[in-house]
Amino acid sequence: MSEDFQGSSVARQAESHCLFESKFYHTSIYLLLYSFECILKAHILNAYIKGKSPKKPDRTHKIYELIKDAKFKYIDLFGHQTSVPVQIQDPDWVSMRYRVNDFASASEKDINTLNVNLNKSINYVRKNML
DSSP states (O other): OHHHHHHHHHHHHHHHHHHHHTTOHHHHHHHHHHHHHHHHHHHHHHHHHTTSOSOOOOSOOOHHHHHHHTTOSBOOOSOOSSOOBGGGSOGGGTTGGGOGGGGTTSOHHHHHHHHHHHHHHHHHHHHTOO
16 A cells, blocks of 8 residues: 555656646646655555554645654755744645645746755655655
């Protein structure tokens, strides 16, 4: 099952890249957030299977809950100079995968920053997979 989450993450990240290159930013960011959700759930599930966590991944889509459940203390999606503890980042972004229209007025620079940081975060979790 963990492999299913990992495979979905890789596929959505690749699709997102193609869409981003074609300037389909909303769909690209949506797929990146979906990829991030999948890789976090894979990480949590691997920890559970290996007995390193008593908790299976919840059926949540809330990115910050998944980051906390995955035991990552610092994930920076917003391009801050230094990482900010997850629990004090903007709570309005908790379910941002379903709020991509919030980016409609964002500048191309801001969208690019989010794209870069999401890709880094996905790759970081993948690299540190249990």
